[in-house]
Amino acid sequence: MYPIHTTIQKLLAEERFQEAMTLIAELGEKRDQSSVEFLTGMLTETQNTLVRNEVAIALKDIGDNRAVCPLIEALSNADMNRSRGTLLYALEELYYEPYIEIIVAFIGDANLEVRMQSFLLFENAADKLSEQQKQICKETLLKCKSERTNEILDEALALLNN
Structure with a gap:
């Protein structure tokens, strides 16, 4: 394990979250690909939402499809x-298209940020999808619409009809 990883773990154990997040951000800024596995492990290990969000942003900055x-x-x-x-934001620059069926379901989420982020990912991928993916996405969007309607669901469905 790299010394910075050990330092981050120590800071987290001591609940010095702000200091740990600063080091996590540095890993992202440096685009340190050797830290991808360490950071992905932290996604599920940490119970701290702010730390998890910082890890996701660092992973976005690194830009490694792993x-x-x-x-x-x-x-x-x-x-x-x-x-x-x-987490959705972190996927923006990565190759997420094989998972679009999972992502598109969040267009029906109650949280506006989640809806918008998932729609942006869907919008960027819509013209690259196979017919099978488009059909699954359409079914998912229609199911979401039957449970909770919002304008973004209509926009996503319109993208599939073009």
């Missing part, structure tokens, strides 16, 4: 619902 699966898993974890907007 982060996609752990971000999707975290996104799907009900215990992490307070981080979903940031």
